[in-house]
Amino acid sequence: MNLRDLRYFVTLADTGHFGKAAERCFVSQPTLSAQIKKLENYLGVQLIERQPRRVALTEMGTKILPLARRMLQESDEIVALARNEHDPLSGKLKVALIPTIGPYLLPLLMRKLRRKLPRLKLMLYEYQTQPLLDKLRAGDIELGILALPVPLDGLEARALYREPFTVAVPNNSDLAKKANVKVEDLSGETLLLLEDGHCLRDQALDVCGRIEARESEDYRATSLETLRQMVAAGLGVTLLPELATRGPFGSGQGLTVKQFARPVPARTVGAVWRKSSARTEAINAISAVIETTMKEIKK
């Protein structure tokens, strides 16, 4: 069966006239005639009674007409649905961020995202790097924002901004008094870290790998905020990504945040998505928004 034939049939039923129906369908009369006959043949029933002066529906035609109408209407619905959301910058988009980025980056982004991509409905999730990548590959989410590099198989990545690390020390620490802190200054300090699974933990270990800072054996924080509490309580020092030290998250309450001296250790934050993703346009648009937002902040 063919939707075109159904359209011919419905038009013929409406006009009661092969010639007029053909005209309305923008085909010749013999074409419509032949297709109607083909449809009747396929269904094995006569739909139309060809009376001399007009055509009339048979009982079967009367029964089938509303069904045909509904099908055509639904096909129009599909087209309308597709055409309406033709815009690649609309619809839902599932985005996940790692916990050490999400809470600090999103507040900076949301206003601009809403302005630049008003039709994009972002569904936001928070996962650690590995689960995020798994869900990305599984198609559960479309875009991940995390620290690069990560193993990319079937995935594509784009660096968005460089995020310096800072060091958070108790107010009463000697380090709190220095103008800036060199990585080596951390030698001998007790290093507080997040629990396993957080990439920040690995990054911090990486930064401090060459020196002799000791990781605290007893405590592993589950979030940057608990980590911050632990530093303020004087249990040790820790590295914080710069965004987690801005605004309300800065120094204070027993804790001092210090810049690193050059070369400033940093991590690269980027976007990751499936190579095969159908939403690359939206992904690029979001990436661009993040990039420009971060550039503006740096100034």
Next chain:
Amino acid sequence: MNLRDLRYFVTLADTGHFGKAAERCFVSQPTLSAQIKKLENYLGVQLIERQPRRVALTEMGTKILPLARRMLQESDEIVALARNEHDPLSGKLKVALIPTIGPYLLPLLMRKLRRKLPRLKLMLYEYQTQPLLDKLRAGDIELGILALPVPLDGLEARALYREPFTVAVPNNSDLAKKANVKVEDLSGETLLLLEDGHCLRDQALDVCGRIEARESEDYRATSLETLRQMVAAGLGVTLLPELATRGPFGSGQGLTVKQFARPVPARTVGAVWRKSSARTEAINAISAVIETTMKEIKK
């Protein structure tokens, strides 16, 4: 848009695999691949994300899938509807009979019709000849049973049986005593007739045209039954079609029905339908039932 493409799409969504979907659709994989791409192109949206190991629906594909499913289901419904009632001897059929035939013929027919054409749902109507022909031409009914001949333009007719006329006289009439009645015997009698519009009226006038029977000026009956009452009341004589004198409708209650002597005047009862009718098979079947029924009765 094409139903075939929707079927490909739905199957692909079900299998998650171009090759398997193609196999299930009995086409080659490139064919299905191309058609899916064509559909996406037509809709202007990507429906399928081609991941390395499996294919996944995009958000749009997820939205469209149920609509596509429903359309296919409805197309199947249409086919099923047509195929089920493929049988030309099923469905509704609107049949009209003239008043001087219907009440007397139908009781003889119904049992056999129900047995021979069990799936045919007869909608029965009663109209006088002219309205019947009008409604036939208008497509309001499919078949008419009436007295032939009638003007046939665009209509087709088939004679079914010959129906002799009888003469109904009051019990106390001289005619009631004769073995049989010649047409000429009616000379001088008062002839009671149906009102205008009934073909039986014209037929009776035709039969009695050559002789000098006088039509009653005062009374015109609206039905055979009132006509019968009038004869029994001694107001005159009338012609009755033979079927209207059978069984419970025979002599009695002050009225005697006499056969005519040869040549017995008679009318031809036939079926009439539109030449273009889509139900000729059913019409032929009904006609055949009437014919054989009447032959059996004659014996």
Next chain:
DNA sequence: ATGCAACCATAGCCGATATCTATGGCTTAT
């Protein structure tokens, strides 16, 4: 009654397109 106009069906041809096989490119698994 005869010719004409309206209308659907048929015939024959053509171009679009759905389909096939063969093959290429990419990814993943062994």
Next chain:
DNA sequence: ATAAGCCATAGATATCGGCTATGGTTGCAT
């Protein structure tokens, strides 16, 4: 590293929808 799985591409072919021209009825008007 090699092979296997899988979708896309390329090119050939067949099917089918489309057109024009024409035929056959029917109904209408002169």
